[in-house]
Amino acid sequence: MDESTKHLNELLAKHKAGILKPADRYEIPPQAMPAQDAIARRSNVSEVATGYTETQARLEALRCLGCKNAPCVAGCPVKIRIKDFIAPIVEGDFKKALDIIRENSLLPAVCGRVCPQEVQCQLPCTVGKKFKDVDKSVSIGRLERFVADWGRKNHDKTNPKIAPSTGKKVAVIGSGPGGIVVATDVRRAGHDVTVFEAFHKTGGVMVYGIPEFRLPKAIVREEIEQLKNMGVKIVCNFVVGRTRTIKELIEEDGFDAVYVGVGAGLPQFMGIEGEHLVGVYSANEYLTRANLMRAYDFGKGADTPIAMSKRVAVVGGGNVAMDSARTAVRLGAEKVYLIYRRSEKEMPARVEEVHHAKEEGIEFHLLRNPKRIIGDSGGVVCAIECLKYELGEPDASGRRRPVPIQGSEFQIEVDTVIIAIGNSANPLIGQTTNGLELNKWGNIVVDEKCKTSLDGVYAGGDIVLGAATVILAMGQGRTAAAAINEYLTGK
Amino acid sequence: MVDVAAPLVAAAAKPGQFVIVCLSTDYSERIPLTIAGLDTQKGSIRLIWQAVGKSTAELANLKVGDTVENILGPLGKPTHIEKFGTVVCVGGGIGNAPLLPIARGMKEAGNKVISILGARNKELLILEDDFKAVSDEVIIVTDDGSYGRKALVTEPLEEICKGASKPNLAVAIGPGVMMKFCCATTKKYNVPTVVSLNTIMIDGTGMCGGCRVEVGGQTKFVCVDGPEFDGHLVNFDLMMKRMNAYKQLEKQAMENYEQHKCRLKDIGTEAQKNSKF
Ligand SMILES: Cc1cc2nc3c(=O)[nH]c(=O)nc-3n(C[C@H](O)[C@H](O)[C@H](O)COP(=O)(O)OP(=O)(O)OC[C@H]3O[C@@H](n4cnc5c(N)ncnc54)[C@H](O)[C@@H]3O)c2cc1C
Ligand code: FES
Numbered sequence: 170m171d172e173s174t175k176h177l178n179e180l181l182a183k184h185k186a187g188i189l190k191p192a193d194r195y196e197i198p199p200q201a202m203p204a205q206d207a208i209a210r211r212s213n214v215s216e217v218a219t220g221y222t223e224t225q226a227r228l229e230a231l232r233c234l235g236c237k238n239a240p241c242v243a244g245c246p247v248k249i250r251i252k253d254f255i256a257p258i259v260e261g262d263f264k265k266a267l268d269i270i271r272e273n274s275l276l277p278a279v280c281g282r283v284c285p286q287e288v289q290c291q292l293p294c295t296v297g298k299k300f301k302d303v304d305k306s307v308s309i310g311r312l313e314r315f316v317a318d319w320g321r322k323n324h325d326k327t328n329p330k331i332a333p334s335t336g337k338k339v340a341v342i343g344s345g346p347g348g349i350v351v352a353t354d355v356r357r358a359g360h361d362v363t364v365f366e367a368f369h370k371t372g373g374v375m376v377y378g379i380p381e382f383r384l385p386k387a388i389v390r391e392e393i394e395q396l397k398n399m400g401v402k403i404v405c406n407f408v409v410g411r412t413r414t415i416k417e418l419i420e421e422d423g424f425d426a427v428y429v430g431v432g433a434g435l436p437q438f439m440g441i442e443g444e445h446l447v448g449v450y451s452a453n454e455y456l457t458r459a460n461l462m463r464a465y466d467f468g469k470g471a472d473t474p475i476a477m478s479k480r481v482a483v484v485g486g487g488n489v490a491m492d493s494a495r496t497a498v499r500l501g502a503e504k505v506y507l508i509y510r511r512s513e514k515e516m517p518a519r520v521e522e523v524h525h526a527k528e529e530g531i532e533f534h535l536l537r538n539p540k541r542i543i544g545d546s547g548g549v550v551c552a553i554e555c556l557k558y559e560l561g562e563p564d565a566s567g568r569r570r571p572v573p574i575q576g577s578e579f580q581i582e583v584d585t586v587i588i589a590i591g592n593s594a595n596p597l598i599g600q601t602t603n604g605l606e607l608n609k610w611g612n613i614v615v616d617e618k619c620k621t622s623l624d625g626v627y628a629g630g631d632i633v634l635g636a637a638t639v640i641l642a643m644g645q646g647r648t649a650a651a652a653i654n655e656y657l658t659g660k
Numbered sequence: 661m662v663d664v665a666a667p668l669v670a671a672a673a674k675p676g677q678f679v680i681v682c683l684s685t686d687y688s689e690r691i692p693l694t695i696a697g698l699d700t701q702k703g704s705i706r707l708i709w710q711a712v713g714k715s716t717a718e719l720a721n722l723k724v725g726d727t728v729e730n731i732l733g734p735l736g737k738p739t740h741i742e743k744f745g746t747v748v749c750v751g752g753g754i755g756n757a758p759l760l761p762i763a764r765g766m767k768e769a770g771n772k773v774i775s776i777l778g779a780r781n782k783e784l785l786i787l788e789d790d791f792k793a794v795s796d797e798v799i800i801v802t803d804d805g806s807y808g809r810k811a812l813v814t815e816p817l818e819e820i821c822k823g824a825s826k827p828n829l830a831v832a833i834g835p836g837v838m839m840k841f842c843c844a845t846t847k848k849y850n851v852p853t854v855v856s857l858n859t860i861m862i863d864g865t866g867m868c869g870g871c872r873v874e875v876g877g878q879t880k881f882v883c884v885d886g887p888e889f890d891g892h893l894v895n896f897d898l899m900m901k902r903m904n905a906y907k908q909l910e911k912q913a914m915e916n917y918e919q920h921k922c923r924l925k926d927i928g929t930e931a932q933k934n935s936k937f
Contacts, residue, residue, distance in 0.1 A: 367865045369682055369730050406682075406732040408865055412668050436869040438879055445874055445898045454868035548901035595866045597884055 173224050180231055184259065191234055195296065199305050200229040202521070207528040211498050214381045217525055218282075223261075226315040230258035232296055233307045240293035241309060246644045249273045251290060251309055258312060263319040270313060275350050276643060278321060278388045281314025283379060283488075284640050285519050304520070321391065331399060332359030337657045340365060340424040342409045342598075345373025346639045347430035347630035349392055350646030351653070352401045355428075358654045363402040363424075365409050370461060373432055374631075375639070377461045378453070380492050382499070383522070386460075410601035415626065425660060426625045426653045429613060430646065433631035434595025438588055439484070443542030448478075448550035452485070452493045452589035459496045478585035480504045482553045484539055485589030486516040491523065493587045494531045505531045506581060510538035510558050510571045536560070536571065540578060542586055552580045592636050602626075610635065619649035627653055661696075661757075662722070667703030669695075669733045675761035676739030676856060676888055679705065680732040680864045683718055691716060692861040694758030694833075694887075695734060696787075705731075708757035708786065735864045736887045739854070741765040745828035746772045748820055748851075749795070750813050750842050752834025753779055756787045758856055759833045764794040766831075772796050774827070776816050778834070782807035813838060814845045821849035829854065832891060836903060840896035853891035857882050859903065873899050 180197070183189040203219045204210075210217055221229065233255045241251045250269055257265040270277045290309045291297060297306030337360045341348045344366040356362045370376050372389040397403065409415060409431075418424045436451035438444050481497040483490050486509035497505045507526070509516060512535050516523060527533065536558040543552040557577035560569035594611035606614040606622035612635055613628040615621055621628050629645030631637055669679060678694040697706035709716050722728070739762050747766045751759040756777055767773045775795040779785035780803045791798050799816045800808025809816070813834075820827060830853040832842040839855045846853040859871040859882045866884035873880055876893035880886065 367732065368863065369732070406730040407668070408732060408735065411677075411733065411735055412672055432867075434866050435881070435884075436867070438869065438872075440879075444879070445872070445895075445902060447902060447904065451869035454862060454870040457862055457868055548898075548904075595884070597866060 173228065177224050177228050177231075180228070181259070184231065189231070194232050194234060195299060197228055197232045199232065200225040200308065200311070202308075202311055204525070207525075207530075210382065211529055214499055216385050217382050218521070220318055221311055221315045226258055226312060227261065229308055229312060230255045234295055236295050240295060241290040241307075244290040244293050246289065246638075246640045247273045247647065249290075249313075254316065255307070255309070255312060258316065263316050266316045267320045270316060274313075274640075274643065275353055276346060276392060276639070277313050278317035279346065279375060279384060279392075280640050280643070281310050281312075281317050282384050283519075283638075284310055285638065286310035287520050289640075321388070329353065329357050329399065331357055334361070335359045335657065337361065337425045337660070338363070338423055339653060339657075340409075340418050340422075340427045341430065342415075342427065343367075343373060343430040343432055343630070343632075344371035344393070344403070345430055345432050345630055345642060346375060347642035347646040347649075348373065348428065349396065350643045351428045351430065351627075351629075351650045352396055353399065354647065354650030355653055356396075356399050356401050358657075360425075360654075360657060361402075362400075363404060364396070365407040366403065366405045367408045367431075368461070369405050371403060371405065373430075377457045378489070378492070380456065380460055380496050382495065383492065408597070410597040415598070415602045415605075415623075419625065425657055426627065428646075428649055428653065429598055429621070429626065429628040429632060430630045430642065431595060431598055431632050433592035433636050434597075435593045436588070437591050437593055439539065439590060441539060441541050443544055443550070444588070446542055446544040446550045446586075447548050448584055449542060449586045449588065452483075452489045452587055453592070455493055455587050456489075456496060459500065478502050480506075480581075480583045481585040481587065482506045482508055482539075482581060482583045483587045483589055484508050485591075486511065486518060487589065487591075488518045488522060489591075490587075490589035491518045491526050493589050495522075495526055495529055497585070497587070498529050498531065502585075504583075506534055506583070507531050508534045508537050508539060508553075508555060510536065511568060512536055512560060515568045534581075538571070538573070539586075543580070550584055550586055552582050553586055554578055554580045592631075594632060594635070598632070617648075618652035619645050620652055625656065661706065661708045663699070663702075663704045663706050664728065664731060665702070665704045666731045666733075669731060670698045670700050670703045670705050673698050673705060673734040674738035675741065675765040676758070677734035677736045678758070678858075678887060679707070679734060680861060681707070681719065681728055682730045682732070683728055690732075690862055690864075691719065692735075692858060692864065692883075694856070694858065696757035696760055698761075708754060710754045732864060735883055737885075739765065739831075739888060741769050743770045746774065746825060748817065748827045748830045749773060749775045749791075750817055750830060750832040750834070750838075751775070751777050751791075752813055752832075752838040753784065754786070755832075755834030755838070755856075756785075756791070759831065760787055760790055760794070762831055762833075763791060767794045767796075774820060775799070776801065776813050776820075778802070778813040778838070779807075780804065812841070814841050817842060818845050818848075821846060821851050827851055830891075831855075836896055836900040839891060839894075840900075843891035843894070843896070847892050854888050855891035855894060856887045857889065857894070857899065858887065859899065873902075 235252045254266045254269040291306040294306035297303045339355050339360045341352045341364045371393045375389045436453045481502045483494040494505050537555045540554045545551045556573045558571040561572040564570040599607045619627045619629045627649040629649045630642035681691045693707045696708045749763045773795045774797045775791045776799045778801045801811040830846045832839045833856045861871045862868045864883045871882040874895040
């Protein structure tokens, strides 16, 4: 028996005897996430974080104090009963843990991997507060992932019960996390559901954005399979607004309600000189080529002609920037620079991703921002010119505003530049749907039930919130589905 | 040229719009092709292309009855068609294909339509008869003089612009250089000019920005803001540079494909017969 198993058994004995004190729990070391070797993983696309072992999961679960006021739940956008699912992990009853998570979250294997836990449930955690270090909070996300993966391995798929057919038809536009949740919840109520997806593959950002090494596509596929098993119809290569408009879906095709979950869309560029040069990509394009069209197999069959970049600059500090930089490493780049205009503290990316990116040899250039991109005579990128910045007064977002330092220009030689500074709303649905209210940024306006200005039309996720998160999209999906079910009952 | 059964696309398609064709789900480039015609009764659309890279070559090797993995569309904003007066339609090479439905639409809206069709040589000229059916006048030019006038399309275009009845609108579709010089010509005479751009495309829904062009100093996305733009505002030089972006890699993919074909030949004719190549 190894050390940690012995440790676990001792703790379990004390726990059963009811003599495990909070002080004992504080002493349990936070369990580190096992990961693939940093050098080895530079040249593969397998998942980086390999997941807790059973012993680790139970040790980590024992760190939870089970606080009465459960501050963690307030940090969870979908209000998962956190301590209630952690307690059965200690006992080894993973099925029970999973059932409790499933009450509130339909995609635990996804959320356990991609949620920014350190600013959600793990931020207010009492254990973390005690150590004044959020990294020492109970790793709720890793436990969620452990339980979800246990369920996948043990084929624990409870096929949700479906109410008798109501004869009502619902169209879900977009197969991202929001769309998946709406389809599930609305189908459960007995309505006939069709999901329309513009791409040839389903799953939204979870398949074309977030890379395989962070979120294995098999997980997303299983969720879609589940939808099909429930009798949800899925139509790919169908652009709502072009192939059919929302009005046509409702008035001619007989849909009684519509959910719009089309995501963020339109990548932003910086508006600097040289952005049209060959070798400058939006992160969306770069990641889509890499993920969806499998550029990492180029030469073996993948035809997408993604540049064989050797020296890459990525601009931005969010998850999208980290994913782009780490994808470039895997596509064979020798040098990858991450350029971000604030300091590391302000980076919106998940802490684990920043950590993994550094381990993989990505060079961080903080407090730097591009001024222009320089091309050679053939119009191909050859360098990027940046300015150094310093942090000034806090801005509207509460973060300290980066201020350029005059005359601090310097150049880095690169052959590829990836812009990952965010998206603005895709105008297609707005342009083709009369009477749909949009805000000044082009996002769809909804009420607290996720209803739009049109009757029977609901919306959620990134198209409403701007670039948000998987869990927020899921949360809105839940709200919208409840409202749709209510609306159809009255109809 | 093929007719593909795609009833939903056929029902919704309007002149000026395009589709994206995908040959296989996992490994394929997505090919944007303009809709050259449709048959709403049969529910089919007509696509015309030139085999330049591996994907278009693969597409060219399909036989009647074969299926493509999927077709997405119709995409892009439809052409603005109304009665302008006299409309000159200028097509170069494969650009004649997307131009045809526009010329027809313009004619049906009551315009006088003059079509100028250009090609490198007689063999490469397409759709002449179709244009004759929808135009008041058709002018043919070839680079080598093997058919029609030996000239570039800009020559007759300039004559028409200079002439007594100055056209109210020009529509130019073809290679980047051709559109660039057509616009330079019409600009001199202040003839408003619409061009249809066929940049690289991936999603076709405005998600990737791969199709971006500079129009009037602003970044525009061809798939959602276009494909048609005011030709006098388009930065053609930037666009042509971007179009060359992937040439090297396209070439490599094409070579791999050719090698693959050779290997297949070695394996024997039987294998070749069964293969879709
Ligand atoms: C690279 C990257 C990394 C990210 N990392 C994280 C992370 O670690 N954690 C996290 O929580 N969030 C992350 N996000 C954000 C998260 O993925 C999104 O917030 C979330 O996916 C939004 O979900 P959604 O339901 O709005 O739809 P989306 O996932 O955006 O999907 C929308 C779908 O609609 C389809 N569509 C669009 N227009 C149409 C149309 N007209 N007709 C039919 N279909 C259409 C699209 O093709 C797409 O499949 C990341 C995003 C990216 C790009
Ligand atoms: S093709 Fe991707 S944005 Fe136009």
